[in-house]
Amino acid sequence: MLIESKKSLPPPLYSLEYKTSRTIIDLGDGIRIGDRGIIIIAGPCAVESHDQTLKTAKHVKAAGARILRGGAFKPRTSPYSFQGLGIEGLEILRRVREETGLKIITEAMDCEELGRVAETADIIQIGSRNMQNFSLLKAAGRAGKPVLLKRGASATLEEFLNAAEYILCSGNPDVILCERGIRTFDDHSRNTLDLNAVPVLRERTHLPVMIDPSHGTGRRTSVVPLARAGIAAGADGLIVEVHHKPAQALCDGDQSLHPREFRDLMSQCRLIAQAMGRDL
Amino acid sequence: MLIESKKSLPPPLYSLEYKTSRTIIDLGDGIRIGDRGIIIIAGPCAVESHDQTLKTAKHVKAAGARILRGGAFKPRTSPYSFQGLGIEGLEILRRVREETGLKIITEAMDCEELGRVAETADIIQIGSRNMQNFSLLKAAGRAGKPVLLKRGASATLEEFLNAAEYILCSGNPDVILCERGIRTFDDHSRNTLDLNAVPVLRERTHLPVMIDPSHGTGRRTSVVPLARAGIAAGADGLIVEVHHKPAQALCDGDQSLHPREFRDLMSQCRLIAQAMGRDL
Amino acid sequence: MLIESKKSLPPPLYSLEYKTSRTIIDLGDGIRIGDRGIIIIAGPCAVESHDQTLKTAKHVKAAGARILRGGAFKPRTSPYSFQGLGIEGLEILRRVREETGLKIITEAMDCEELGRVAETADIIQIGSRNMQNFSLLKAAGRAGKPVLLKRGASATLEEFLNAAEYILCSGNPDVILCERGIRTFDDHSRNTLDLNAVPVLRERTHLPVMIDPSHGTGRRTSVVPLARAGIAAGADGLIVEVHHKPAQALCDGDQSLHPREFRDLMSQCRLIAQAMGRDL
């Protein structure tokens, strides 16, 4: 049937009209995204080796992170940049999960990768460049694992929520929305972190909302201030890039925190979380 | 090997350093994109039925268009909007090509669709939302058909050219770059057509450059003025939405030209093309 | 002399190279902007009457604000909108200061107004539309009162700091920088509050930095979350619109807080300030 009519549509699945209680995504081990606790995801931009991943994982776990991030398949602007270790990277993540007990999140860029990522990861990440890759969103809706969906760099919140709707209406209720910076004229930073998205999203959806202060600013010295600000704005958690040796990182070294800086982030964010009446 | 080094890289395949002569894409029947003639692609946003597609095709052919556009697989913001006729739409395009002699361009949104589109279409379109869908770009590099790559709504020209490089370095030299409007604060139009991209691209690449004044403005009454301006800026062609009954179009009706308006576009653009020393 | 040379220039007056200690602006009565205490400026968008101004002033004072804002001269997009009470508005502000003991900040839009404002106000505001009104900046440099300079809606931080430099090098060391939202494609809010400006400015200048969450978002329900976020990002204070009856406000009613909402803001921001090791 070819007729489109907005009037007859029921409220979208993401909306508070459809579901009045906030969605909580329970990963086990007491990790409940969208609940009272602030959840911190941390780790390197890319999985570079087992040694690098394990070292960084131990650092972030010791500081209090519960979930490890790390890219096996990397979306890179240039075809000549490091494209990630691929399947080997997934295998490293699987081992490091066993060795540390951390949960794992990693990105999938196409439907084929998504199947493999879903086998390994606890959360599937869909990156900002793929926010409107509708085939991938539909596949994520059938993947049987929670999905962290990053907002596109020039996506309106309407488009962002509709992208989540593609996943939800394909059968997957566990979607985490992640603000990660938008494109503006600003030249002081790689992106402009749009923290006003947090209260607006909380008024429009029951889904959890996280903040990526690393990509959101692209500046190491801005990550901690904007992490604090994100929690103060009402976010349910953070996803932060940490590398045990940032100067040697194969990507995003400029915005990756050293483990010591990440410990500072955790202690400062803990104070803000408490001021917000939340745990960290 | 994990080392990245810009210094040792040869000039990219898109660059005038790599290839000094302008790329001309020959579709047969005297249609040579990037050559002296201005090429006009026209047709409906979506293939809705054989009747609608054929009627519009006859109109645009009579007015001078050589290539028919029409979406079989449609990227839509909402999962509840018309998603295109899919395979049936491709079949309609195939019939209309036979009935009119027009060449066909249509969009593919994932690797599986791309294979089917490549069997049917003369040019494969990659839409702006998928400009950095790197898996799709690599597949397009192996497709054996020319690719029209639309600029992402917030892509820099550096990112745009690197997206083209993914296709080129995967084995496909026939890439057409298409500027289709960027996202800005402007609220008078759906997008801001960035015509300054035309001279900048011509200085940086040998690939043909086209303009989409329909999506680039989103306003029917702006399409003809910006089509003229695009040719005056130096573009090699236009891609324009035309519907035989715009008020009944299933998508993008607000920016689709009526056949009569399209004839006006052709006659006005012909004068500008002549002033530029080009044919239309 | 017509030669321009960046190399021979000494460090700009705004820079930490020129002055390593943070600037503290002492208004008396223990109000020290840029010091350990977070300073809250609050009040109506426009001075509408003595009654309205006094009522709102008493509310914000009771909640803990130390400085009253209120426009006598109003920059309005349309010439047919309420343009402010002008001189009469300044007189009302003078009376309310005597009646409440609050300090006063109000905007000047041209050199003539600036002289009158400087006689009445404790702080002269230069609005975002005038951030590069260089004649006004030079006049503010000679005014003998502190100046709160709002960032232009599309100003880079380089331009913002250079605008401050016009005031500083004209003889006035007391400049407060205020981030108030930038123009982006975002359509969920009137402006996009750029909180990453806070850490970047703190690395580049000794001047105090404040945040305007009212104009920065343009949404009443976003003001409190972004006020908290601003303090968590490291700002020295806030400027907030409060109206004793927002629904009847002559301008900016959509973003003005009711006194009760402002009390909530104060109590929530106090907790964040404490988490930051600051007072409120």
Add this chain to the structure above:
Amino acid sequence: MLIESKKSLPPPLYSLEYKTSRTIIDLGDGIRIGDRGIIIIAGPCAVESHDQTLKTAKHVKAAGARILRGGAFKPRTSPYSFQGLGIEGLEILRRVREETGLKIITEAMDCEELGRVAETADIIQIGSRNMQNFSLLKAAGRAGKPVLLKRGASATLEEFLNAAEYILCSGNPDVILCERGIRTFDDHSRNTLDLNAVPVLRERTHLPVMIDPSHGTGRRTSVVPLARAGIAAGADGLIVEVHHKPAQALCDGDQSLHPREFRDLMSQCRLIAQAMGRDL
């Protein structure tokens, strides 16, 4: 009276509802802005000396320009950049007008300057940074000379037209609107020239519309293509920076045309104007 009501307002003076015939501004000597002829304004960014101004003036006159631009009072981002020759610059412009017969346009940045500029110039320019300097706009409304109003770098067309309304309703019917590039994420050029503003403005106002391809792109090699495109989009004229020795220009040398390049611009634009059924 403090009540604002949109409903009771008559159509604004800029609108086609208020005045259905297009405004033509007659400067004498057959120079009629907004009529069938395309009007070219050209000259240096800044008046640097009598010799430089006269030389450039002779070049642009020989190529067909009818109006000379040149800044005496210069709005500069940094207070340490060349600020213009001021009164001396106005005197040079007066002399060059007598020596060449060219009309003169130059910028005023505050009310005091505006009085002096109005004595000397044939057209008063209000720059983009002052588009919402409402005191200046009101003064321009009483100046008795035509005003060229540049669009602010992040102004919506609604704001732009309302700024024009300030001038019109202060008693001056002779306003020329000038699109000069907006601020976007684009990093390939200094600004993004918004040519879609041309047809939108033509639908909303009877005032003449000009294009500034020099500031609008900030790239010398883009000026000619975008000048052609501006005329093809329907503009009534151009304002172009030309310097007899661009490499020695005290400001904007990167976007200033050499006299030879300006002659090319004129001959190419003449062909486009003819294709548009207009004269140049």
